[in-house]
Amino acid sequence: MRIRGFTLIALVLSASVLGCSKSLPTPAKVDAEYRALLATVDEQLPGKSAARLTEFMNANRKYDIVTEVETEIARLRSLADGRYHQARELAREGDFDRAEGMLHDLATYLPDTPDGESATQHLEFDFYLGKAQWFMVRQRWEESREVARPLLERDLTAAQKEQVEAILDAAGHVDAAYAQAERAEARAACRQLVVLLETRYVEEGQYPSRLTLADVKELDPYGSRSVLRALSAIEGYQQTERGYSFTAVSARKQHRIRVVDGTIEE
Numbered sequence: 001m002r003i004r005g006f007t008l009i010a011l012v013l014s015a016s017v018l019g020c021s022k023s024l025p026t027p028a029k030v031d032a033e034y035r036a037l038l039a040t041v042d043e044q045l046p047g048k049s050a051a052r053l054t055e056f057m058n059a060n061r062k063y064d065i066v067t068e069v070e071t072e073i074a075r076l077r078s079l080a081d082g083r084y085h086q087a088r089e090l091a092r093e094g095d096f097d098r099a100e101g102m103l104h105d106l107a108t109y110l111p112d113t114p115d116g117e118s119a120t121q122h123l124e125f126d127f128y129l130g131k132a133q134w135f136m137v138r139q140r141w142e143e144s145r146e147v148a149r150p151l152l153e154r155d156l157t158a159a160q161k162e163q164v165e166a167i168l169d170a171a172g173h174v175d176a177a178y179a180q181a182e183r184a185e186a187r188a189a190c191r192q193l194v195v196l197l198e199t200r201y202v203e204e205g206q207y208p209s210r211l212t213l214a215d216v217k218e219l220d221p222y223g224s225r226s227v228l229r230a231l232s233a234i235e236g237y238q239q240t241e242r243g244y245s246f247t248a249v250s251a252r253k254q255h256r257i258r259v260v261d262g263t264i265e266e
Helices: 002-020 028-039 046-059 066-078 083-092 096-109 114-124 126-137 141-153 158-204 213-219 225-230
Strands: 231-239 244-250 256-260 263-265
Touching (some): 046 096, 083 096, 083 126, 096 114, 096 126, 114 126, 126 141, 141 158, 158 213, 158 225, 158 231, 158 244, 158 256, 158 263, 213 231, 225 231
Antiparallel strands (some): 231 244, 244 256
16 A cells, blocks of 8 residues: 555645746747747648748757747648639639649648648649640740640549640640641742742842842832741841742741742742
């Protein structure tokens, strides 16, 4: 009985000592470090900011400043509420950089919150698919393809792969159509240049000594507008006594059309 009584007294005294233990006063250096850290808090990235404060708190738990740090961490974490929806709204407006930054902050630093869990799932596929679709609807085909193509490297379901392939198919078809239209416009511009050169020959008895897009604009200020839209350059122009040759480069530089003495060659 005596041993048991002694043990009970020891436990009570131990609990009393622990209960009366207090945090130490915060050294000026630690307080200054915290104030400097607060100055860098970015409320647009609350997860990252809260994580940095958590590291500071864990390193200084013995000081009474920990209560203030915990309060600030809780405030920052509360900012996560509704941020997933805000990011989705930004994406709908086409502000994908800000939206992606918000989603990554939630997914990386606050995955245990409802918004963080939703962001994590959304970044796996749907965010980038939606971005590709946004560009596609606005006929920004190249950007749509650039976003969609890397998705095929991810672990996708069969349905998800089909969605990506459909976007790439659409972009490819449009590219082909644009390329054909660009070629047709470039050939029409070449025919217009042939007429211009032949007219100069009739009027002056010789072909121009040089031919660039700037020269075309000067020779035919009004009629040259369609040529300037259809071509990005006229290269390698050569004049002979009775002929000429040059290479016309289409507007997007996808086609080079050779013209020799009025004949359009490919």
